[in-house]
Amino acid sequence: MIPVVKTIDEIREYVNKWHKEGLSVGLVPTMGYLHEGHKSLIDRAVSENDRVVVSDFVNPTQFGPNEDLEAYPRDIERDAALCESAGAAVVFNPEPEEMYDNALTTVSVDKITKVLCGKTRPVHFAGVCTVVSKLFNIVKPDRAYFGQKDAQQLIVVKKMVKDLNFDIEIVGCPIVREADGLAKSSRNTYLNAEERKAALCLSRGLSAGRKLIENGERSAEAVKNVVRGEIEKEQLAKIDYVEAVNAETLDNAETAEAPLLVAVAVYIGKTRLIDNFIVE
Amino acid sequence: MIPVVKTIDEIREYVNKWHKEGLSVGLVPTMGYLHEGHKSLIDRAVSENDRVVVSDFVNPTQFGPNEDLEAYPRDIERDAALCESAGAAVVFNPEPEEMYDNALTTVSVDKITKVLCGKTRPVHFAGVCTVVSKLFNIVKPDRAYFGQKDAQQLIVVKKMVKDLNFDIEIVGCPIVREADGLAKSSRNTYLNAEERKAALCLSRGLSAGRKLIENGERSAEAVKNVVRGEIEKEQLAKIDYVEAVNAETLDNAETAEAPLLVAVAVYIGKTRLIDNFIVE
Numbered sequence: 001m002i003p004v005v006k007t008i009d010e011i012r013e014y015v016n017k018w019h020k021e022g023l024s025v026g027l028v029p030t031m032g033y034l035h036e037g038h039k040s041l042i043d044r045a046v047s048e049n050d051r052v053v054v055s056d057f058v059n060p061t062q063f064g065p066n067e068d069l070e071a072y073p074r075d076i077e078r079d080a081a082l083c084e085s086a087g088a089a090v091v092f093n094p095e096p097e098e099m100y101d102n103a104l105t106t107v108s109v110d111k112i113t114k115v116l117c118g119k120t121r122p123v124h125f126a127g128v129c130t131v132v133s134k135l136f137n138i139v140k141p142d143r144a145y146f147g148q149k150d151a152q153q154l155i156v157v158k159k160m161v162k163d164l165n166f167d168i169e170i171v172g173c174p175i176v177r178e179a180d181g182l183a184k185s186s187r188n189t190y191l192n193a194e195e196r197k198a199a200l201c202l203s204r205g206l207s208a209g210r211k212l213i214e215n216g217e218r219s220a221e222a223v224k225n226v227v228r229g230e231i232e233k234e235q236l237a238k239i240d241y242v243e244a245v246n247a248e249t250l251d252n253a254e255t256a257e258a259p260l261l262v263a264v265a266v267y268i269g270k271t272r273l274i275d276n277f278i279v280e
Numbered sequence: 281m282i283p284v285v286k287t288i289d290e291i292r293e294y295v296n297k298w299h300k301e302g303l304s305v306g307l308v309p310t311m312g313y314l315h316e317g318h319k320s321l322i323d324r325a326v327s328e329n330d331r332v333v334v335s336d337f338v339n340p341t342q343f344g345p346n347e348d349l350e351a352y353p354r355d356i357e358r359d360a361a362l363c364e365s366a367g368a369a370v371v372f373n374p375e376p377e378e379m380y381d382n383a384l385t386t387v388s389v390d391k392i393t394k395v396l397c398g399k400t401r402p403v404h405f406a407g408v409c410t411v412v413s414k415l416f417n418i419v420k421p422d423r424a425y426f427g428q429k430d431a432q433q434l435i436v437v438k439k440m441v442k443d444l445n446f447d448i449e450i451v452g453c454p455i456v457r458e459a460d461g462l463a464k465s466s467r468n469t470y471l472n473a474e475e476r477k478a479a480l481c482l483s484r485g486l487s488a489g490r491k492l493i494e495n496g497e498r499s500a501e502a503v504k505n506v507v508r509g510e511i512e513k514e515q516l517a518k519i520d521y522v523e524a525v526n527a528e529t530l531d532n533a534e535t536a537e538a539p540l541l542v543a544v545a546v547y548i549g550k551t552r553l554i555d556n557f558i559v560e
Contacts, residue, residue: 008445012447101442103443104389104390104391104439104443105387105388105389105390105409105439105440105443105444106387106388106389106390107385107386107387107413107444108385108386108388109384109385109386110384110385110386111384112384129385130444133387133444134443134444137444137445137446137447138445138447140447159384159385160385162381163383163384163385163414164385164410164413164414164417165288165414165417165418166417167292167417167418167420
């Protein structure tokens with residue numbers, strides 16, 4: 001059975017041994033409750049590294065005071081089985097006290113964390129950057145894998161890695177979707193049957209926007225209007241944002257030109273879902 | 281002649297080669313204009329590591345808008361000669377543009393950066409922590425050496441290393457003083473003859489405070505009063521702070537008990553000098 005280690009000292013023993021042996025190490029940072037999206041990251045990591053560490057940690061510091069920290073689904077045994085079958089070497093599953101022992105240090109990225117999800121989640125990205133920095137220093141991976149579904153997170157982590165000179169390759173992996181188009185997310189488990197159907201408005205809206213661009217539309221405003229219009233047809237949906245931005249700077253895009261990120265955040269009932277597409 | 285490298289890629293070539301060869305690496309981060317205090321750090325690093333990198337970088341982000349960034353003394357040729365004679369392997373001397381290329385990322389430590397020097401230098405420690413994080417990720421040292429003269433900096437860096445799980449040993453080294461007691465500092469070069477004499481009030485005040493404790497004084501207030509009184513006798517001196525704090529938490533100390541840090545910051549003319557002693 002794959003080892004599930006709880007302490008920083010233990011995971012360091014594994015990775016330091018591998019580093020001494022000259023083996024390459026891949027890291028897949030997750031909040032657990034793994035689905036096929038995570039599995040695609042682990043598969044990619046296994047194919048590119050000698051050893052793969054999956055961190056499985058619901059990081060409290062990236063949740064705001066009124067967010068779903070307590071409700072966030074957890075199932076470490078199922079997670080460990082998935083990691084093992086995908087070929088990972090070890091799961092790192094610390095408790096919050098192991099990670100934050102009277103910690104006072106924060107890693108934050110300015111500007112690109114103030115837009116999109118950062119507007120309604122002001123502490124989120126500092127929490128992400130801090131825990132990812134910690135995981136990088138604990139595991140010292142050669143490569144780390146992040147899903148394109150959290151597009152802003154991927155962009156912020158890449159910027160942090162560049163700014164702080166982490167010697168780590170950040171690999172972004174495509175969104176994995178259910179058969180009907182809904183982007184895979186651990187939070188999909190919050191949806192009841194009616195909401196599950198309603199949640200399709202995100203991918204439907206984004207598909208409509210993407211089609212418009214493929215058909216030659218150049219106005220970012222027109223693209224956003226089509227996405228927004230499609231989502232607004234759904235009665236259970238409440239839009240947080242529909243944005244079209246430069247996929248590197250996250251500045252608002254005037255024209256629908258590469259590199260373009262079209263991203264949405266939508267409440268379906270009480271569940272906040274995100275989705276996006278990128279034009280490269 | 282010791283190599284003085286200007287780019288991150290170049291210094292990485294050196295250290296990555298050493299790491300592959302299994303050599304240990306020590307880092308001495310400095311702002312250059314090296315004196316015997318720095319030399320004591322390099323000596324210690326050379327004695328404990330196979331290879332020593334001295335970084336020589338006047339880091340703009342740790343200076344406030346009205347501080348002495350422009351005036352700060354620089355002499356890379358003399359520095360390189362000192363590093364070579366002390367047995368360092370390479371000097372890393374980047375330009376600010378090489379270190380900060382539209383950077384948006386900051387590493388900050390809360391609470392212990394708000395007291396002592398942090399009160400009058402609100403951006404200083406975030407600048408220090410960010411550049412030190414970068415240097416750690418670039419050089420990946422086994423050990424890094426900091427002077428006890430910047431006592432708060434040493435404490436903040438140790439806290440950051442613990443919180444972010446850097447796998448680096450932080451070594452603090454004793455204050456090196458001139459024959460008459462003045463703590464060595466690159467900023468001593470700002471002092472004219474009269475100010476140079478006046479600057480002795482810092483070490484004189486601290487000595488008086490230390491003696492009081494050795495003689496059994498237990499009130500931190502009494503110790504501070506003696507230090508303050510001694511400094512106030514000097515007409516050219518303007519006290520920024522005289523503090524007695526817990527040497528780990530930097531909380532105000534009521535009693536003069538170990539671990540105790542007694543620290544002062546004093547303007548001598550326009551030059552701000554710091555000094556301290558620790559009771560362990």
